[in-house]
Amino acid sequence: MSDQAKDERAPDETALNEAANGNEAAGAETGGDYEVVVKLMKENEELKDRALRAAADMENLRRRTARELHDARSYAMANFARDMLSVSDNLRRAIDAIPAEARAAGDAGFKTLIEGVEITExxxxxxxxRHGVKKLSPEGEKFDPNFHQAMFEVPNPDVPANTVVQVVQPGYSIGERVLRPAMVGVAKGGPKHASADAPAEPGPVNEQAEKDA
Structure with a gap:
């Protein structure tokens, strides 16, 4: 091949080489853009996950705070109410300590005093x-260890077993909590309660009341 022919083909080969180099550069640039996009998408997913977690944490905090505020409003006076029940018990003991004969034979002033104590109670x-404290007088009801404290058993075949047959001291609750369990006597030896649930065994301690104490 002549030198002239070689010279004529040289520009074409140069152009091809330049085009090939250009394609390689373009491919490298495209590959770099793809990696950037993938990286940005990953970062976006991470940010979205963080945002969802933060929103969930805020919602949990809101609910917990609302629950704590509700409990604070409902049970703020629990300790005070429990102390006042002791005062009420003393008033009742004072009234019950007065013999019937003394009531009947007492003068007007003595009877007025008794009536005043009863009114105060x-x-x-x-x-x-009025502040949410409810009296528990469960005589005739099925024994419930969440609200009652069994003090003794009374043999009675005519009454379903585990029925409260005597209330030694009434109990009190505030909201869903027990301020003081009712001290009761329960029947023993009678038929079981007609219930699908197994009857609760009476126990000497009310666990809920101890937790709230």
Whole structure:
């Protein structure tokens, strides 16, 4: 091949080489852009996950705070109410300690004093009830260890077993909590309660009341 022919083909080969180099550069650039896009998408997913977690944490915090505020409003006076029940108990003991003969034979002043103590007791219990404190007098009900404290058993075949047959001391609750369990006597030896649930065994301690104490 002549030198002239070689010279004529040289520009074509140069152009091809330049085009090939250009394609390689373009491919490298395209590959770099793809990696950047993938990286950005990954970062976006991570940010979205963080945002969802933060939103979930805030919602949990909101619910927990609302629950704590509700409990604070509902049970803020629990300790005070429990102390007032002791005062009410003392008033009742004072009233019960007066013999019937003394009531009947007492003068007007003595009878007025007794009536005043009784009125004070009723007013105190009414005030507690207005603030959510409820009296538990479960005589005739099935024994419930969440609200009652069994003090003794009474053999009675005519009454379903685990029925409260005597209330030694009434109990009190506030909201869903027990301020003081009712101290009761339960029947023993009678038929079981007609219930699908197994009857609760009476126990000497009310666990819920101890937790709230």
């Amino acid at each position: 009723r007013a105190m219990l009414a005030a507690l009830e």
